Structures are given as C-alpha cells and as structure tokens.
Amino acid sequence: MTGTGEPSRAAEPRRVPPRPLPVAVDTMGGDHAPEEIVAGAVDAVRKHDVRLVLVGKAARIRRELDKYGYVGKIPIVHADEALDMGEGALASWRKPRSSIAIACHLIRQGRASALVSAGSTAGVVATSRLRLKGQQGVMRPAIAVTLPTRPRPTILLDAGATADVKPETLVQFAALGTAYAQILLGPDRPTVGLLNIGAEPGKGNKLAKRAHELLASGSHGIEFAGNVEGHDLLRGRVDVIVADGFTGNVALKTMEGTIGAAFTEIRDAMTSSPAARMGALLQRRRLQELRDRLDPDTYGGGVLLGLNGTVVIAHGASRARAITSACELAHRLAAGRIVERIREQVAATRTSRFGRRTHAERESADRPEEKRPSEGPPPPREPAADTVPDRKEPPATP
Amino acid sequence: MTGTGEPSRAAEPRRVPPRPLPVAVDTMGGDHAPEEIVAGAVDAVRKHDVRLVLVGKAARIRRELDKYGYVGKIPIVHADEALDMGEGALASWRKPRSSIAIACHLIRQGRASALVSAGSTAGVVATSRLRLKGQQGVMRPAIAVTLPTRPRPTILLDAGATADVKPETLVQFAALGTAYAQILLGPDRPTVGLLNIGAEPGKGNKLAKRAHELLASGSHGIEFAGNVEGHDLLRGRVDVIVADGFTGNVALKTMEGTIGAAFTEIRDAMTSSPAARMGALLQRRRLQELRDRLDPDTYGGGVLLGLNGTVVIAHGASRARAITSACELAHRLAAGRIVERIREQVAATRTSRFGRRTHAERESADRPEEKRPSEGPPPPREPAADTVPDRKEPPATP
The missing domain is CATH 3.40.718.10 (Isopropylmalate Dehydrogenase)
Incomplete structure (x- = not known):
C-alpha cells in the first residue's frame, strides 16, 4: 500500500488506514467514448478526489488527457479491443482483451476496487460475470x-x-x-x-x-x-x-x-x-x-451487485457529468465495502431460507462454522471464500 | 325478439336485422354505486341510444332513475347482494345472487349481450369466469x-x-x-x-x-x-x-x-x-x-376477453362519464361479435400451435370430434364459426 510515492507515515504507532484502491474506468464503452468518458474521469479526479485508472487505447487516452493537462496524473492501462454497443453476451468470450475484461482483471488482481463502464449493458454484464465470477453464496x-x-x-x-x-x-x-x-x-x-x-x-x-x-x-x-x-x-x-x-x-x-x-x-x-x-x-x-x-x-445508470467486485454501468448515452457521478458512486460503494456487506446479508438470508425449509437443517445449523473468519471482499485477499455456507445445508428434501 | 312492445315489421318479406340484446349494467359495484352508475347508464341510453338492463336492488335503482324521469324506460333485474370492493375471488362462490352473478346469468340465458361493472377487478373476473365459463378453445x-x-x-x-x-x-x-x-x-x-x-x-x-x-x-x-x-x-x-x-x-x-x-x-x-x-x-x-x-x-377500464360473453370492467372510482363510455364500449363489442371473432382468431392460432408441437396431433386432428356441437357462446347466433381452420393443418414439423 505504500511505495507509491505517497507521504507514508509508517513510523507512527497508530495504524494508517489503507489508501483506497483506484476505480477502473472503461474508456471505450458508450456512445461518446472516449472523449466524454475521459472528461468525466478528469472531473471525478479534480473535483471529487476519486482515485482512478483508465483502461483503453493508451495513445488515445493520452491525447484526451492532454486536453485537460492531466497526462501522467491518472494512470492508464492499455487495452486493445472494445465491445461494440451492439454486442451482447457472446462478445465477452470472443474478446478476452476488451477494455472491460482488462478492467475486471485489475479488480481480480487487487489493483482496482471497482469498474465503471458505459458500454452495452448486456456486454458489461456478461463480461463481468465471466471475469469476476459470482460472489460466494449469491445465486x-x-x-x-x-x-x-x-x-x-x-x-x-x-x-x-x-x-x-x-x-x-x-x-x-x-x-x-x-x-x-x-x-x-x-x-x-x-x-x-x-x-x-x-x-x-x-x-x-x-x-x-x-x-x-x-x-x-x-x-x-x-x-x-x-x-x-x-x-x-x-x-x-x-x-x-x-x-x-x-x-x-x-x-x-x-x-x-x-x-x-x-x-x-x-x-x-x-x-x-x-x-x-x-x-x-x-x-x-x-x-x-x-x-x-x-x-x-x-x-441513471445501474450497479451490478453480487459479483466479486463492484460494476457501475452508466447509460450508453452518458456524457461527462454522468461518468463523474458513476465514478463517485463506484468509489463510494467500494469504500463502503459493498461486497462484504452483501456477503453478510446473504449469509443471513441463506440461514433463514434453509431454516424454513426442513427440520433437518436445524441440527446442522448448530455447527460452529457460521462465522467465517475474515474472508475478504473484492480484490486483495480472497482466501477460503467458498468454504463456509455449503456445509450448513443438507439438501432440502425430507 | 319481438313481443317487447317494439314496432315489429314482421310482415315484410326481407329479413329484419335482430335488434341488439341489451347490455347488463351492474349498478352495485364501484365506489360511487349506485348513483353514478345509474346516472351514467341513463346518459348511455339518452345520448347514445344503447339498450341496457340494470341489475341490482330494484327499489334503489328506481329511486335513482326517478331523478332523471327514466323509471320504466330502462328495464331492471333485481339482485339482492353485491360484492364488496374489498372482496376477491372467493366471494364469487359465496354470493351466487350477487348483481354480477345475475348479470352473467342474463348473458347465459341470451337476455343480455354483455356486462358492465365497476366492481373490484378480482371479484368481477372471478365471478364472470365462474358463471360465463371460458370460451371454447381459449386457455x-x-x-x-x-x-x-x-x-x-x-x-x-x-x-x-x-x-x-x-x-x-x-x-x-x-x-x-x-x-x-x-x-x-x-x-x-x-x-x-x-x-x-x-x-x-x-x-x-x-x-x-x-x-x-x-x-x-x-x-x-x-x-x-x-x-x-x-x-x-x-x-x-x-x-x-x-x-x-x-x-x-x-x-x-x-x-x-x-x-x-x-x-x-x-x-x-x-x-x-x-x-x-x-x-x-x-x-x-x-x-x-x-x-x-x-x-x-x-x-381507463378494461375488457375481460376470452369468456362466453363480454365483460367491461370500469375503474372502481368510475363516475357517470366513465360508466357511459363503458356501456358504449360493451355495446360496440357485442355488436362487433367479439366472441365469435375471438373464436375464429383462436382457432387459427390453435392450428398452428398444435402443428408446431407434436406429430401425434396430426392423426387426431383428422378425427371429427374437433367440432363440438353447439355449446353456446353468449347469446344469439353462433353457427359454424370453428369449422374451418382446424382442417388445414398438417403440422409444421418436417
């Protein structure tokens, strides 16, 4: 978490809160990509102090950033391909190097906390389901x-x-x-x-x-x-x-x-x-x-919930203002540890769901594994994520 | 069709088109029953020349008709009970003498062509499904x-x-x-x-x-x-x-x-x-x-289609104007022979549906029982409406 050139206060005894991971922005999705996407991203950084990483054709992004004097101030990760707005679910398989796929990859590697895209909803949903996978316990x-x-x-x-x-x-x-x-x-x-x-x-x-x-x-x-x-x-x-x-x-x-x-x-x-x-x-x-x-x-825009990472889907027609809001929202959800919160909520639901169903569950429910240690949310840690809930659920048939 | 005191021209050689059957109006359903219902009915008769029969508490209806000088000008059929606005499907069983049930009865007897009610949608739908039955061929x-x-x-x-x-x-x-x-x-x-x-x-x-x-x-x-x-x-x-x-x-x-x-x-x-x-x-x-x-x-308001008779469901909050429109609509649909038209349309659909589905249908399709004799739709004519399409259907499967 240090070593990025930030003023680190490591010598102090009390714990420094880790600096939030950046939000990955797909600069290639949307009707007005990349101009409006980059413009919105710059505003999110300038006005709202959101950490970002821009994903897309590096040279093109640099040209856009240059308009605002932001070259070098927002990191870029290169991606060759983009999903077309008309492309649906299949594209997520055909284009493993699309900007959305790369952004998902950053989340999985723990290098980004969330992703913002104004690409086609079907394409964004399919790609992120494929790359980020469903969060443990979420159907x-x-x-x-x-x-x-x-x-x-x-x-x-x-x-x-x-x-x-x-x-x-x-x-x-x-x-x-x-x-x-x-x-x-x-x-x-x-x-x-x-x-x-x-x-x-x-x-x-x-x-x-x-x-x-x-x-x-x-x-x-x-x-x-x-x-x-x-x-x-x-x-x-x-x-x-x-x-x-x-x-x-x-x-x-x-x-x-x-x-x-x-x-x-x-x-x-x-x-x-x-x-x-x-x-x-x-x-x-x-x-x-x-x-x-x-x-x-x-x-407008929506948030795809239930995956191992937060995905904010902006309207395809998004202009800079909408992208800025989407970046803020993604940042806020990541800071609020949405993935962990969902895991807790869903665990509670699962318990009661099976509890309602058969009596046999009751006995097995007493087992101690209810409390999963600290299995982390999206990017960094993700150890024994899928151990727990499967154990407490002898099938619902009598 | 004659004998109701109308000037009958039975002596003339050419066929007189049968006078349309009246529309049965449930005067007891709706937030503003019976005042606004009767007011709307009177307008339908006065301004639009729709034939009606009013169903409900006879004395009460007469009192309302008296306000417009219409006592004796619109026939009344007495009904003791009404479905409450809160009552749902069950009431249709519990109240066989409700105004809606009686109105359905009039249709089945060939004494009315259609029914108008501003009662609770659930109650009207349940009662008319029970009393009028689904039209032949309609699921x-x-x-x-x-x-x-x-x-x-x-x-x-x-x-x-x-x-x-x-x-x-x-x-x-x-x-x-x-x-x-x-x-x-x-x-x-x-x-x-x-x-x-x-x-x-x-x-x-x-x-x-x-x-x-x-x-x-x-x-x-x-x-x-x-x-x-x-x-x-x-x-x-x-x-x-x-x-x-x-x-x-x-x-x-x-x-x-x-x-x-x-x-x-x-x-x-x-x-x-x-x-x-x-x-x-x-x-x-x-x-x-x-x-x-x-x-x-x-x-607003809706029309319940697919039963042996036309049911126009006005909004529960209907005022006189809405009731007048509902009466007109019911009259128009009955005059347009909606039930027969639906039978024809659905027969065409059935043909192609079964054609698509199984091979077995082909053989049984040749059998003559497809044609149920005369289990009647609403009132008058209904000759060989469902003869044609069933025959032209060697299934679409190769």
Missing part, C-alpha cells in the same frame, strides 16, 4: 438502479441482469438491495418492498407469492414492508423494491418512457398558443430543473 | 386495456387476469387482442408486439423467448411486429401489446403512477414562483385537456 447477480423519488431515492433491483429467477433469488435480491441501500441511503434497516400486482399477501404469480412468503417469514435481517405495485414506484414508500429482472426492466423502462412522453405532451400543450408560450417562458427554469432530476442521464 | 382469459397513445390508442393485454401463463397462452392473447383491435380500432390486420426487455428475438425470460418463437413462426393470422419494450408503451408503435398478466399489470400501473407523479411534480414546478403561477394560468386549459386525456378515468 444470481442483479442490477440496482436508483429511482428519482423524494425526499430520498428508491432503489429498484433487478433491472435486467437475471430474467428468470426462483423465489429464493428474490430474497437474495432483497439482501443485495439492503446492503446497497445501507451504503447509498444511510438507514440501518432499509425497508424492502416486493413488486407485485396487488397489496395483499396472496396476490401475484407463483414466483411473487412464494417470494412474499419467504420474505414475510421475517427471519433474515430484511425489513420487509410487503408488496408494492407499479404505481408505488415513484412514491418513495420503501427504500428498496425487489423484482425479477424481467419485471424490473419492464417497470423501469415504462417509467422512463412515460416520463419522456409526459414531458413531450406537456411541452406541446405549453407551446400550443401564444398565451401558453408566454407561460412556458415564465416557467422555463423550474421545468428544466425538474426535467434534469427525472432525466435518466442524471439519476 | 385463459385476459384483460385488455386501452393506452392513451396518439394518433390512435394501443391495446395492452393482459393487464392482470392471468398472472401465470404458458408461451402458448401469450399467442392466444395475441389472438384475443387482434380480434379486439379489429373492432375497436378498425384495421384488418392490427400489428402485435410482445412486451419484452430487449428488441432482439433472443431477449427476455424463458416465457418471452418461447412466445417470440411461436409468434414469429407467422402461421396464425397474427401480424407480429416483434418485441416492444417498456418505453414503447406510449409510443403507439403497434396496435396491440401482449404480456402475461403479471408483467402487463406492473407496466400499466407503473405508467399510471408515473403520469400521476409527473403531473404533480409539474404542478409544483409551475406554482413555485409568482411568475410561474402566472404562466400556469395561461396554460390551464391546455393542461387540463392533457390531464383529462391521460386520466385513467377517461381512457
């Missing part, structure tokens, strides 16, 4: 997005990483969302709602009904607040909304599309007569603020 | 709603009748939606999109992927336009959007909730300063028009 990853509710945002997950899930996966998503909300929003016990088609417990499809039962059993450290419906998405009733990736994605895009359509219609209505146009002039600033707040480019 | 019913797109509306189904479906059910929903759009919107071959989480064919969960394959096989009279995503809901890209009842319900409610939230935010923004308030005054009329157009009470 499937989920994309968490932040909805622009007030007074504080609501987290929706899964927004599209995992389309087919089991009820138990939804319980895990609740754990992932809880960990994320603790870091992002602050509350110790964020409330979790299940996206469903009715408020009462018996509502929904088979998946939602069973997930409701599991969540309502209340023995896994999740503050379950019951079902929420589509019209609750923007009401801020809960901190976290859990859904399968299919439903979550449809809901998110429906919300974004409706906001867009509403603004278009309102603009039309506002400029439909001279009087109305005059009115619109008087309101321009306020409406622009509102428009900004509801713009996916502001609140 | 599961679906609720079709009309989205406020321009220049013409888009039909979304299923909005919540059937939460768990098979891929084949989605193909049938496409057939239901096609028949509905033909009557409501006019085009001969309405375009159908599948609600999914990506534009490409391989996207989605297992259900959507398989449904896409089936629909894209293109051999069942459905004009399949591929996948549509959440943000396409209000773009009017297709005439019909098909989804399972869970996803469709989440999407619809998300859209409604987002429209509501957007208007609230915009109103706040518009009245946040004296200048903005002045602007708002100048735009009031236009915005009110827009608000009205996007108000579920205007475009």
Whole structure:
C-alpha cells in the first residue's frame, strides 16, 4: 500500500488506514467514448478526489488527457479491443482483451476496487460475470438502479441482469438491495418492498407469492414492508423494491418512457398558443430543473451487485457529468465495502431460507462454522471464500 | 325478439336485422354505486341510444332513475347482494345472487349481450369466469386495456387476469387482442408486439423467448411486429401489446403512477414562483385537456376477453362519464361479435400451435370430434364459426 510515492507515515504507532484502491474506468464503452468518458474521469479526479485508472487505447487516452493537462496524473492501462454497443453476451468470450475484461482483471488482481463502464449493458454484464465470477453464496447477480423519488431515492433491483429467477433469488435480491441501500441511503434497516400486482399477501404469480412468503417469514435481517405495485414506484414508500429482472426492466423502462412522453405532451400543450408560450417562458427554469432530476442521464445508470467486485454501468448515452457521478458512486460503494456487506446479508438470508425449509437443517445449523473468519471482499485477499455456507445445508428434501 | 312492445315489421318479406340484446349494467359495484352508475347508464341510453338492463336492488335503482324521469324506460333485474370492493375471488362462490352473478346469468340465458361493472377487478373476473365459463378453445382469459397513445390508442393485454401463463397462452392473447383491435380500432390486420426487455428475438425470460418463437413462426393470422419494450408503451408503435398478466399489470400501473407523479411534480414546478403561477394560468386549459386525456378515468377500464360473453370492467372510482363510455364500449363489442371473432382468431392460432408441437396431433386432428356441437357462446347466433381452420393443418414439423 505504500511505495507509491505517497507521504507514508509508517513510523507512527497508530495504524494508517489503507489508501483506497483506484476505480477502473472503461474508456471505450458508450456512445461518446472516449472523449466524454475521459472528461468525466478528469472531473471525478479534480473535483471529487476519486482515485482512478483508465483502461483503453493508451495513445488515445493520452491525447484526451492532454486536453485537460492531466497526462501522467491518472494512470492508464492499455487495452486493445472494445465491445461494440451492439454486442451482447457472446462478445465477452470472443474478446478476452476488451477494455472491460482488462478492467475486471485489475479488480481480480487487487489493483482496482471497482469498474465503471458505459458500454452495452448486456456486454458489461456478461463480461463481468465471466471475469469476476459470482460472489460466494449469491445465486444470481442483479442490477440496482436508483429511482428519482423524494425526499430520498428508491432503489429498484433487478433491472435486467437475471430474467428468470426462483423465489429464493428474490430474497437474495432483497439482501443485495439492503446492503446497497445501507451504503447509498444511510438507514440501518432499509425497508424492502416486493413488486407485485396487488397489496395483499396472496396476490401475484407463483414466483411473487412464494417470494412474499419467504420474505414475510421475517427471519433474515430484511425489513420487509410487503408488496408494492407499479404505481408505488415513484412514491418513495420503501427504500428498496425487489423484482425479477424481467419485471424490473419492464417497470423501469415504462417509467422512463412515460416520463419522456409526459414531458413531450406537456411541452406541446405549453407551446400550443401564444398565451401558453408566454407561460412556458415564465416557467422555463423550474421545468428544466425538474426535467434534469427525472432525466435518466442524471439519476441513471445501474450497479451490478453480487459479483466479486463492484460494476457501475452508466447509460450508453452518458456524457461527462454522468461518468463523474458513476465514478463517485463506484468509489463510494467500494469504500463502503459493498461486497462484504452483501456477503453478510446473504449469509443471513441463506440461514433463514434453509431454516424454513426442513427440520433437518436445524441440527446442522448448530455447527460452529457460521462465522467465517475474515474472508475478504473484492480484490486483495480472497482466501477460503467458498468454504463456509455449503456445509450448513443438507439438501432440502425430507 | 319481438313481443317487447317494439314496432315489429314482421310482415315484410326481407329479413329484419335482430335488434341488439341489451347490455347488463351492474349498478352495485364501484365506489360511487349506485348513483353514478345509474346516472351514467341513463346518459348511455339518452345520448347514445344503447339498450341496457340494470341489475341490482330494484327499489334503489328506481329511486335513482326517478331523478332523471327514466323509471320504466330502462328495464331492471333485481339482485339482492353485491360484492364488496374489498372482496376477491372467493366471494364469487359465496354470493351466487350477487348483481354480477345475475348479470352473467342474463348473458347465459341470451337476455343480455354483455356486462358492465365497476366492481373490484378480482371479484368481477372471478365471478364472470365462474358463471360465463371460458370460451371454447381459449386457455385463459385476459384483460385488455386501452393506452392513451396518439394518433390512435394501443391495446395492452393482459393487464392482470392471468398472472401465470404458458408461451402458448401469450399467442392466444395475441389472438384475443387482434380480434379486439379489429373492432375497436378498425384495421384488418392490427400489428402485435410482445412486451419484452430487449428488441432482439433472443431477449427476455424463458416465457418471452418461447412466445417470440411461436409468434414469429407467422402461421396464425397474427401480424407480429416483434418485441416492444417498456418505453414503447406510449409510443403507439403497434396496435396491440401482449404480456402475461403479471408483467402487463406492473407496466400499466407503473405508467399510471408515473403520469400521476409527473403531473404533480409539474404542478409544483409551475406554482413555485409568482411568475410561474402566472404562466400556469395561461396554460390551464391546455393542461387540463392533457390531464383529462391521460386520466385513467377517461381512457381507463378494461375488457375481460376470452369468456362466453363480454365483460367491461370500469375503474372502481368510475363516475357517470366513465360508466357511459363503458356501456358504449360493451355495446360496440357485442355488436362487433367479439366472441365469435375471438373464436375464429383462436382457432387459427390453435392450428398452428398444435402443428408446431407434436406429430401425434396430426392423426387426431383428422378425427371429427374437433367440432363440438353447439355449446353456446353468449347469446344469439353462433353457427359454424370453428369449422374451418382446424382442417388445414398438417403440422409444421418436417
């Protein structure tokens, strides 16, 4: 941790907190790569003091950095290839030297804490699943997005990483969302709602009904607040909304599309007569603020949770400002030790899930291995990561 | 058909088109029953010349009719009980004499063509499924709603009748939606999109992927336009959007909730300063028009398709205006012979579905029992509607 030319205070008796690892930024993904990506990265360093490493074509990055006088001030790791925006999951196999793959590699080597990319969601998800691997104990990853509710945002997950899930996966998503909300929003016990088609417990499809039962059993450290419906998405009733990736994605895009359509219609209505146009002039600033707040480019982007490292997926259309926010978010999640928090949350969920299922579990649950020593989060250490939980779960069949 | 005191021209040689059967209106369902229900019904008769029969507590209905001088002008069928707004599916068994059950009975007896209710969706769906039974060949019913797109509306189904479906059910929903759009919107071959989480064919969960394959096989009279995503809901890209009842319900409610939230935010923004308030005054009329157009009470309500009779479910909060529209819609669908159209569409779908699936079907397809004699759809005619398509189907498998 020292030896990087920092003023080290090693002689002092008290322990110096380790300097945070840098966030790896994929400079080659996104509609406006690399110009806007590098511009956003420079701002993240300059204004927010986030440590970064830029991944992509070195010469090109240097040329961009030169515009801001930042050559040599942000480290660069060269990558030859990029995933095209149209490329999906397969590209992650075909291009092992893509900028995203290299960024994942940095995380695995312990040289970066997280990764930011504005590449195609499918490509980023597939590559990072392949390279970072699922975090121990987590069945499937989920994309968490932040909805622009007030007074504080609501987290929706899964927004599209995992389309087919089991009820138990939804319980895990609740754990992932809880960990994320603790870091992002602050509350110790964020409330979790299940996206469903009715408020009462018996509502929904088979998946939602069973997930409701599991969540309502209340023995896994999740503050379950019951079902929420589509019209609750923007009401801020809960901190976290859990859904399968299919439903979550449809809901998110429906919300974004409706906001867009509403603004278009309102603009039309506002400029439909001279009087109305005059009115619109008087309101321009306020409406622009509102428009900004509801713009996916502001609140947008998602975080892929459940892997051995944090992956922040910015919108493909991201401009510098969105990239700066994404870098900040990645830094904040890494500093909040999101991977470790998720592991703790998920371990609690697993316990109770199996506990609910068969009596046989109870005996084996007494064994001492509950407490895994200090198996570390993403990059540096990662010793006996997959030892523990497998032991406490004699199969669920009677 | 005569003998109701109408001027009958039975002596004339040419065939008189049968006078349409009345629409049965449940006067006891809804937050504003019976006042607003009866008021809306009276308007439907007075302004739109729709034939109705009112079902509910006779004395109470007469009192309401008296307000408009319509006692004796609209027939009444007495029903003692009503489903409460909170009551769900079970009530349909517990209350065989509820106003909805009686209205269904009228349809089965051939004394009404359709039914309109503003009762709880769960109660209306359960009761009419129980009393009217599924239409022959239709696996599961679906609720079709009309989205406020321009220049013409888009039909979304299923909005919540059937939460768990098979891929084949989605193909049938496409057939239901096609028949509905033909009557409501006019085009001969309405375009159908599948609600999914990506534009490409391989996207989605297992259900959507398989449904896409089936629909894209293109051999069942459905004009399949591929996948549509959440943000396409209000773009009017297709005439019909098909989804399972869970996803469709989440999407619809998300859209409604987002429209509501957007208007609230915009109103706040518009009245946040004296200048903005002045602007708002100048735009009031236009915005009110827009608000009205996007108000579920205007475009809202759904139609339950796939049963032996048409069921129009108005919003629970319906006022007279919404009830009038619902009566008109029910009348229009009955006059358009929706049940028969659905039978034809679904028969075409079945052919191709079974054709795709197993070889064994081929032999049994030749047997004559395909043709069930006359287990009736709603009321009057229903001759050989399902004769044709079953025969032309040597399976598509090589």
